[in-house]
Amino acid sequence: MSKKKPLSHGQLRRMRTNHKKKLQQHNIAEPLPELQDSSLGIEQAGTIISRFGQHADVETPDGKVSRCDIRRNIKSLVTGDKVIVRLSQHINQANPTAIAGVVEAVHPRHSLLSRPDFYDGVKIIASNIDQIFIVSSVKPSFTTQIIDRYLVAAEDTGIAPIIILNKIDLISEDEAEEIEAALQRYRDVGYSVYKVSSTLNQGVDTLHDLMKDKVSVFVGQSGVGKSSLINAMMPDAQLLIGDISESSGLGQHTTTTAKLLHINSGGDLIDSPGVREFALWHLPAERVGWCFIEFRDYLGTCKFRDCKHLNDPGCAITDAYKAGNISDDRYHNYHKIIASLDEQRHARHFRIGPNE
Incomplete structure (x- = not known):
């Protein structure tokens, strides 16, 4: 199969322009007048439930959620952030989407969940x-490659990962033994693995x-049943469930904005945008x-410092694998x-342009 011809600078420029227009159409609302400081109450604690462009939904300790402006000096604000907020003393009760306060500051975070984006880094x-x-499942397909990618991301962030196999009611007898063996290998290196069926x-x-008394997040390919699991745990969440595309076998994205949900039995869940x-x-x-935790005992003990852990002589990782x-x-x-x-870095280089 021949390689695709790299995009010209003109094509890249038009692609970036169209991308920005789409972002403006979907994420940026009409500018609203800022609240005056004199109309705001005292500072109080808050949690970001969701972020919408220049606004955020903030929950205060009394359980009320208010849509707030964000001070311009706040460079980053995401779902789950602990903040200081001042609410308007004259809230428009008839309009729940009216701006009702201002996020003044963000507390230091103890963990971050991030993902690479071709345009935004x-x-x-x-x-x-x-x-x-x-979350994984037998449909669209069960693959340890995807699980390992998420495990690497989790280990890199320092957030504890738990592996969930969903849709176990769809596992055939022919698949059961192989899938169980794969899951056992994760248990053997210290990961927690659970099998569930939202159906x-x-x-x-x-x-x-x-999940009790913890803040959790579900990640996984589209179509593995993240939203179905959330609906099974929280029937009042009413999250949109995306069916698997019959033509491609791939899941269809259903979540567009990260949102923090409270679980009745205790704990919080952040429903985050899915990625394929x-x-x-x-x-x-x-x-x-x-980030491959079973490698750690051998890292730094190879014969050569720049060992690629493949065909290099004296490679401790390869020796451990053979053993x-x-x-x-x-x-x-x-x-x-x-x-x-390198393939992904090369693709990003041509998508956003070599000078950006």
């Missing part, structure tokens, strides 16, 4: 998360227990290796991720 999705549920409501109580593939081009190869201390799929998934890094 590394983009922060949410903050102050305690655990990441990596049968199986394992949902376990998820409730895991979690790109890792922003990570150096050394960091990817460290059975690193599983076959984890070893090969690592090299697939490494091989994809």
Whole structure:
């Protein structure tokens, strides 16, 4: 298959212009007059429930959610942020979307969930998360490659990952043994793995227990059933469920803006925008290796400092793999991720232009 011809500078310029227009059409509302300081009340604590362009929905300790302006000196604000807010003393109760306050400042974050974006670089999705549920399923397809990509992302952020296999009611007898063996390999290196079915409501109580008193986020390919699981846990959430495309077999995106949801049994859940593939081009190869937790005992002990952990003589990682201390799929998934890094960086170079 021949390689596609790189885009010309004119094509790249038009692509960027169209991209900006789309962002303006979907994310930027008509400018509204700013609230006067004299109309604002005292400072109080708040949590960002969701962010919409230059506005954010903020929940205060009394449980009320107010749409607020964001001070211009605040450079970054995402769902999950703990903030200081001042609310208007004259809130328009008849219009819930009216601007009712101002976000004054953001507290330091203890964790960040981010993902690479071809146009914006590394983009922060949410903050102050305690655990990441990596959701997989037999449909669209079960693949350890995607799980390992999310595990690398989780390890890089320092947020505890938990692997969830959804739609277990759809597993055939032929698939069951192979999938269970793959999940066991994750348990063997220390990851928690749970099998659930949102359709049968199986394992949902376990998820409730895991999420109690924590802030969690579900990640995974579109179509694996993240929204269905949330609906099973929180029937009043009424999240849109996307069916798997019959023509492509891929899931269809249903979530566009990260939103913080409260779980009745305790804990919070941030429902974040889905991605088909979690790109890792922003990570150096050394960091990817460290994010494979079973590699850590061997890193730094190879014969050569610039060891690629493949055919290099004296490679401690390869020796551990041959000795059975690193599983076959984890070893090969690592090299697939490494091989994809340059490809993804090259693709981004041509998408946004060499001078940006």
